Amino acid sequence: MAQIIGTDEEMLYFPYNSEINELGERDRLYDAQDWRDNFALFIGNGVFPNPSNQLRVEAVGGMVLKLRAGNGWIDGGSFVLRRDFEFAVEPAHLTLPRRDVVILRHDVIARSTLPIYIAGVPSISPQVPALVRTDDTYDIRLCEISVGANAQSITQSSMLDTRPNDAVCGFVTGLVHNVDTTELFEQYWAFLQEQIALWEQRHDEQADDWQGQMNQQQSDFDDKMDVLREKYYEIMLQLQAMETQTFSLFNHAFDDISVQRGCNRLTEFRPDGSILETIRVVAEDFVLATRETTFSHDGSILETINFNPWERTEGAVTTNSISFTMAHVTIFNADGTILQEVR
Secondary structure (H helix, E strand, O other), X not given: OOOOOOOHHHOOOOOOOOOEOOOOOEOOOOOHHHHHHHHHOOOOOEEXXXXXXXXXXXXXXXXXXXXXXXXXXXXXXXXXXXXXXEEEOOOOOOOOOEXXXXXXXXXXXXXXXXXXXXXXXXXXXXXXXXXXXXXXXXXXXXXXXXXOOOOOOOOHHHEEEOOOOOOOOOEOOOXXXXXXXXXXXXXXXXXXXXXXXXXXXXXXXXXXXXXXXXXXXXXXXXXXXXXXXXXXXXXXXXXXXXXXXXXXXXXXXXXXXXXXXXXXXXXXXXXXXXXXXXXXXXXXXXXXXXXXXXXOOOOOEEEEEEEOOOEEXXXXXXXXXXXXXXXXXXXXXXXXXXXXXXX
């Protein structure tokens, strides 16, 4: 069953043709304010923009100004000035400036919308007369006029056209002047807050999960480092056990010669990554021995020592050395063991 919501006293619907009821009265009567309220829903306050000089205040000469013809709209009602009108500005104060205005005032009590010139109060810091905006009166400001102390004329440069300023006037540029989005904004805001809360929750969960993964990776890394340390100590013990006189002599013989009197030792780091050490007898510029260290692609290390023959006499003792070559190979096996050979 259909049910009407509300009562006739609480609703307004129009326009409809009126009919004469049984009392001989018209049953559809509308107040002017009903029409104003209706038009105010979709036409905003201000001055109509085309042509652009509608209701514009212009300087004529001396203390005379002109209000151009045009159309305005205030609170659902229109104003039409059919022709231009000139008016005089009040004489200037002898020593103080002031600021005057031209407004368009809608007055419900007087049932009128009229253009009005209002002179400001002379002052060292003059203020613009305030707009009146109450339930019964609504002003829009068309122009501000700066009147200097003892001014004899008003020029266009001393006037401020306030018609484009939405705060005090504005142009009627569309049917809907503005839209109240308060409730819509509150809905969007509530939705945004919910999404932010969800995002923060997911962020915290992901941060906790990431931290857990990092802790686990650190624990695994520490365990592997412990294993590697144990292997390292085992290998060192094996190397010490495998060390023989041959291994010791391999390097010790070369190092012992390098510190003998009359010799120097030069170490070269080559571009290919190898190292060449040369022991030279300084007085004779003679190369006594060289040690070359190369690092192979398979990870092994090859050390080769060449000893050249040399005769050395100290006092009544003459010593002869013989030439020979020794090679020392270090191989790192895949199973973690290290193999060393002297060839």
